[in-house]
Amino acid sequence: MPRPVMIGIVGDSGSGKTTITRGLVRVLGDEQVSHFCADDYHRFDRRQRAERDLTPLHPDCNFLDILGQDLGHLRANEPVLKPVYQHTDGTFGAPDYFEPGRFVVTEGLLALYTPALREMFDVRVYLDPPEELRRRWKVARDCSRRGYTTDQVLAELDRREPDSEEFIRPQRHHADVVVSFRPGASDEQNLLDAHLILRDTLPFPDLSAIAAEHEQGGVELAERPGEKELCVPGTIGAARAAEIEEAIWGRMHFASHLRQQRLGEFTVGTDLHRSEALALTQLLILYHVVTARAVVALGGESARPGVEARTTPRLEQVTPA
Amino acid sequence: MPRPVMIGIVGDSGSGKTTITRGLVRVLGDEQVSHFCADDYHRFDRRQRAERDLTPLHPDCNFLDILGQDLGHLRANEPVLKPVYQHTDGTFGAPDYFEPGRFVVTEGLLALYTPALREMFDVRVYLDPPEELRRRWKVARDCSRRGYTTDQVLAELDRREPDSEEFIRPQRHHADVVVSFRPGASDEQNLLDAHLILRDTLPFPDLSAIAAEHEQGGVELAERPGEKELCVPGTIGAARAAEIEEAIWGRMHFASHLRQQRLGEFTVGTDLHRSEALALTQLLILYHVVTARAVVALGGESARPGVEARTTPRLEQVTPA
Numbered sequence: 001m002p003r004p005v006m007i008g009i010v011g012d013s014g015s016g017k018t019t020i021t022r023g024l025v026r027v028l029g030d031e032q033v034s035h036f037c038a039d040d041y042h043r044f045d046r047r048q049r050a051e052r053d054l055t056p057l058h059p060d061c062n063f064l065d066i067l068g069q070d071l072g073h074l075r076a077n078e079p080v081l082k083p084v085y086q087h088t089d090g091t092f093g094a095p096d097y098f099e100p101g102r103f104v105v106t107e108g109l110l111a112l113y114t115p116a117l118r119e120m121f122d123v124r125v126y127l128d129p130p131e132e133l134r135r136r137w138k139v140a141r142d143c144s145r146r147g148y149t150t151d152q153v154l155a156e157l158d159r160r161e162p163d164s165e166e167f168i169r170p171q172r173h174h175a176d177v178v179v180s181f182r183p184g185a186s187d188e189q190n191l192l193d194a195h196l197i198l199r200d201t202l203p204f205p206d207l208s209a210i211a212a213e214h215e216q217g218g219v220e221l222a223e224r225p226g227e228k229e230l231c232v233p234g235t236i237g238a239a240r241a242a243e244i245e246e247a248i249w250g251r252m253h254f255a256s257h258l259r260q261q262r263l264g265e266f267t268v269g270t271d272l273h274r275s276e277a278l279a280l281t282q283l284l285i286l287y288h289v290v291t292a293r294a295v296v297a298l299g300g301e302s303a304r305p306g307v308e309a310r311t312t313p314r315l316e317q318v319t320p321a
Numbered sequence: 322m323p324r325p326v327m328i329g330i331v332g333d334s335g336s337g338k339t340t341i342t343r344g345l346v347r348v349l350g351d352e353q354v355s356h357f358c359a360d361d362y363h364r365f366d367r368r369q370r371a372e373r374d375l376t377p378l379h380p381d382c383n384f385l386d387i388l389g390q391d392l393g394h395l396r397a398n399e400p401v402l403k404p405v406y407q408h409t410d411g412t413f414g415a416p417d418y419f420e421p422g423r424f425v426v427t428e429g430l431l432a433l434y435t436p437a438l439r440e441m442f443d444v445r446v447y448l449d450p451p452e453e454l455r456r457r458w459k460v461a462r463d464c465s466r467r468g469y470t471t472d473q474v475l476a477e478l479d480r481r482e483p484d485s486e487e488f489i490r491p492q493r494h495h496a497d498v499v500v501s502f503r504p505g506a507s508d509e510q511n512l513l514d515a516h517l518i519l520r521d522t523l524p525f526p527d528l529s530a531i532a533a534e535h536e537q538g539g540v541e542l543a544e545r546p547g548e549k550e551l552c553v554p555g556t557i558g559a560a561r562a563a564e565i566e567e568a569i570w571g572r573m574h575f576a577s578h579l580r581q582q583r584l585g586e587f588t589v590g591t592d593l594h595r596s597e598a599l600a601l602t603q604l605l606i607l608y609h610v611v612t613a614r615a616v617v618a619l620g621g622e623s624a625r626p627g628v629e630a631r632t633t634p635r636l637e638q639v640t641p642a
Contacts (some may be wrong), residue, residue, distance in 0.1 A: 081387040092415035
């Protein structure tokens, strides 16, 4: 039994972690994926945080060492006893016996904060929407699903801003993929552009052909030392998006059995929408995930170049032409 | 910083675990010892156990795998996030961030149940009083300190008996030291004899001289393959007990700085008593503990013969003549 593939989805509160994750789960299969909430590892309950004037975004407010231990157990295919933080009343409940699936998706505020945490993940994703957009998303969610008022959410956002700046945002530098949805050419709020930074800390498929072929479709690719930046406009047509998806799936032929599910769905309130830019974003993350799975299944340690290279099969072995 | 010395004190409810531990803590120093309660790793709260008709003595009722993981972390000098079972209402509270001291004393019902758990301990002690005595101790404690009625405690003892027999008592076979206090020649209830089984799973000092010298004082030593049995009568005189203690301390000269504290104290209700037989029992356990500490401090893995012998300094190096 190979070890689970570990995926870290990190970003500030309301940055869209669950939306990104949902597509991965649809493709990989719900029974294959276990969701791991890193924000349950709070050191203090709500009352204690208030007494200390600490926000949950502060590293001192979280048992990051224990989180690292537990991620290590999951990575070794062992169960853990996860603490449970109850959002309803801000206290801790009975711990949860958590067994890893073939894929462990960890969502959290600080899951890329320390080197020990970062080492646990095969794929590190950071969600980086513009603040204006994140505030809008957070207000919408916290008011509709968590019972807060708009004033309460906005006041909390202001109170947390220094910690967001000091502790959350610097984690973007440690991600393999940085995802930033931004308003683009369209006035339509549901047609956001996807700006993706793809770092060479993981091997990517050759995207230059994709961008060249579809230049007129508005997909832009910029290359900088150590990273590429890909921009997928929200207005991209379905046919053109399908061509690009096809090209990426073509480079993931060893995972072609996964192709039956649709990517790119998201909700606004209870309305279901679809975004081609989101679908492509999820697909590129999925590429890393299934590549890591293939490496691990062949007895390798990591798809990450330079990491324990001697025990890692070369990617060519995993992805025969 | 050498790893902590791990001591397991195991026995059924009311068997005297806390009494044995208290003497060790007094000698080693409260600030050096951390108490670890293995019975916090319950799988079910009180209501769930009632629904399933399970007692807390059943292995299925406990996360023994997670307990083993956490003991492994403590042994590696790492903190753990320990679940907290609240005896007052039978539910779980906020978990406890637990950092190991130089000595970790683990008390529990099932801490020697699996091979993985047993491997975690440098010294394994099982408390094995006659059932009649244990029932009396448990009634006295649970009624005076935990607010139960005599009928409730006796009914619970009856309900637990099959699990005690099936799961708890077999652990005696895996201990380095089995301690059994029993009524002896004296009618005085506070002058119990100590029957000790000392297994050669740990290296003991040569006790034959002690027994021979003090044969007339009633200390008896029987030798069987793989173990010795020592009987210290509850009526042993203070002077004679002091001579024996002196002889054992003489074999622990590398720990002579610990000699200032008194062993052998126990309480009946709120009355403090002293037993020479208890003091000698605690001292023999202490011998194992300080020997393990010396081995670990010299970079060895274990004082246990045959365990990773190549990395373990020979005991002669630890205890120069």
